[in-house]
Amino acid sequence: MKKKILIVFAHPEATSLTHTMVNTSIETLEEMGHEVILSDLYAMKWKAVFDESDFPKRVNSDRLSFIHESGNAYATQNQSADVVAEQKKLLDADAVILQFPLWWYSTPAILKGWIERVYAFGFAYGYKNGTNEFRFGEGILKGKKALVSVYTGGPQADYSPRGVNGPIEQLLFPLTHGALFYPGMEVLPTHVIHGAAFITPDQVEIEKELWKKRLENLFIEKPIPFREQNGGDYPDRHILKDTVAIGKTGIVAHIAD
Amino acid sequence: MKKKILIVFAHPEATSLTHTMVNTSIETLEEMGHEVILSDLYAMKWKAVFDESDFPKRVNSDRLSFIHESGNAYATQNQSADVVAEQKKLLDADAVILQFPLWWYSTPAILKGWIERVYAFGFAYGYKNGTNEFRFGEGILKGKKALVSVYTGGPQADYSPRGVNGPIEQLLFPLTHGALFYPGMEVLPTHVIHGAAFITPDQVEIEKELWKKRLENLFIEKPIPFREQNGGDYPDRHILKDTVAIGKTGIVAHIAD
Numbered sequence: 001m002k003k004k005i006l007i008v009f010a011h012p013e014a015t016s017l018t019h020t021m022v023n024t025s026i027e028t029l030e031e032m033g034h035e036v037i038l039s040d041l042y043a044m045k046w047k048a049v050f051d052e053s054d055f056p057k058r059v060n061s062d063r064l065s066f067i068h069e070s071g072n073a074y075a076t077q078n079q080s081a082d083v084v085a086e087q088k089k090l091l092d093a094d095a096v097i098l099q100f101p102l103w104w105y106s107t108p109a110i111l112k113g114w115i116e117r118v119y120a121f122g123f124a125y126g127y128k129n130g131t132n133e134f135r136f137g138e139g140i141l142k143g144k145k146a147l148v149s150v151y152t153g154g155p156q157a158d159y160s161p162r163g164v165n166g167p168i169e170q171l172l173f174p175l176t177h178g179a180l181f182y183p184g185m186e187v188l189p190t191h192v193i194h195g196a197a198f199i200t201p202d203q204v205e206i207e208k209e210l211w212k213k214r215l216e217n218l219f220i221e222k223p224i225p226f227r228e229q230n231g232g233d234y235p236d237r238h239i240l241k242d243t244v245a246i247g248k249t250g251i252v253a254h255i256a257d
Numbered sequence: 258m259k260k261k262i263l264i265v266f267a268h269p270e271a272t273s274l275t276h277t278m279v280n281t282s283i284e285t286l287e288e289m290g291h292e293v294i295l296s297d298l299y300a301m302k303w304k305a306v307f308d309e310s311d312f313p314k315r316v317n318s319d320r321l322s323f324i325h326e327s328g329n330a331y332a333t334q335n336q337s338a339d340v341v342a343e344q345k346k347l348l349d350a351d352a353v354i355l356q357f358p359l360w361w362y363s364t365p366a367i368l369k370g371w372i373e374r375v376y377a378f379g380f381a382y383g384y385k386n387g388t389n390e391f392r393f394g395e396g397i398l399k400g401k402k403a404l405v406s407v408y409t410g411g412p413q414a415d416y417s418p419r420g421v422n423g424p425i426e427q428l429l430f431p432l433t434h435g436a437l438f439y440p441g442m443e444v445l446p447t448h449v450i451h452g453a454a455f456i457t458p459d460q461v462e463i464e465k466e467l468w469k470k471r472l473e474n475l476f477i478e479k480p481i482p483f484r485e486q487n488g489g490d491y492p493d494r495h496i497l498k499d500t501v502a503i504g505k506t507g508i509v510a511h512i513a514d
Contacts, residue, residue, distance in 0.1 A: 050366065066358075151355055164495055171430070173362075236282055
């Protein structure tokens with residue numbers, strides 16, 4: 001069945017590994033009959049910094065509260081056009097793919113700024129009633145798939161379970177759990193290409209095939225089993241109950257066995 | 258003894274909790290006789306997006322490689338003036354304090370972009386010989402103290418060891434370990450103020466006192482015991498040896514007991 005897939009990506013160089021893999025995404029998904037929507041953040045000259053110019057019509061012109069102004073701009077349809085366009089893309093999409101180089105163990109600033117500006121109060125947080133009642137598994141993007149593909153400079157060993165950098169899935173938890181699962185998306189395991197700085201053309205071809213397989217299973221693959229806030233594991237919506245993830249703390253406790 | 262302390266902060270609103278706490282930093286540190294250097298990223302209109310305009314003199318005008326161009330610009334003194342100024346502030350400082358609201362479980366884009374642009378190849382990574390030989394405990398910022406202070410919208414429970422967001426120290430590991438410890442800084446435990454959106458004036462006064470105490474102990478407090486890459490725990494510089502952090506994987510394995 002034909003689906004709509006939003007690809008958000010962050011690299012300005014047309015010959016970069018990021019662009020090469022985005023091209024593979026487009027080809028593969030279109031061959032499968034899907035519709036691809038692109039947000040090429042560098043080409044769009046996406047405004048990365050969330051600031052007062054995002055709120056031309058202020059609730060309070062004396063004091064800038066991002067939560068209040070964001071909520072008001074969203075509710076009263078006074079958001080900037082670029083933000084509205086990205087929110088519409090998200091709402092229209094059946095799946096969202098993020099592709100970016102891992103810079104200092106997280107998203108490039110331009111992509112972080114996309115999240116900050118597009119994820120308005122009332123839209124991605126404070127959903128429905130202005131509280132945290134609907135989040136982590138429930139939210140405006142519920143039912144959509146999310147897939148992150150990152151390209152690291154360093155070798156796989158550095159990101160292995162006991163590698164010096166820490167494992168990629170834990171480093172990206174603020175993104176996968178905190179920004180994608182938060183408003184309801186089902187997040188697939190992160191797709192990583194290591195050693196991007198030294199990759200050979202032959203390896204690129206192999207990586208294209210591996211990525212193509214991930215894309216072909218986009219709507220079939222099982223997501224990371226993040227625990228849903230309202231699924232019973234967090235009776236007070238804040239803290240895990242004693243009878244799940246017994247003896248575990250931290251990031252790993254929020255992933256079901 | 259008089260020290261130099263760089264404060265990098267990210268909030269545009271003068272009455273925000275971030276600004277209030279930055280003012281407390283300045284007052285406290287100056288009362289102690291230290292010299293304070295400020296990087297008020299919003300006021301500076303810091304360019305957040307790392308792009309081709311960072312490299313007016315290119316090694317390769319056909320293909321933008323951030324690593325190569327960054328390394329060349331740094332080595333040949335062709336960096337932009339704003340980047341040079343921040344690198345000098347870092348080199349001059351005895352301690353670096355970052356103060357920012359936690360947005361989507363990480364640094365605001367403008368601060369992420371500060372790291373990306375200031376942390377040139379040859380400066381913060383690829384130090385000395387263009388390899389990863391000197392990092393995680395060794396690097397150009399070795400011996401300096403780093404202290405992160407974040408302000409969260411949500412309650413403390415959400416960031417507790419089994420709280421739904423994950424613990425702050427794990428969420429910020431890409432910053433504390435990956436960006437501050439990486440070029441050699443000794444990183445103190447993160448200072449957090451929770452519920453910033455709903456804080457009362459009385460609570461702000463209490464928080465000022467708690468923050469003041471942290472600042473007074475800036476050069477006394479023990480850092481997070483991140484394991485040094487060249488300290489013996491990573492014999493091949495990539496993976497922890499079997500005899501340390503036995504049975505542990507992930508972020509927690511990189512913190513000594």
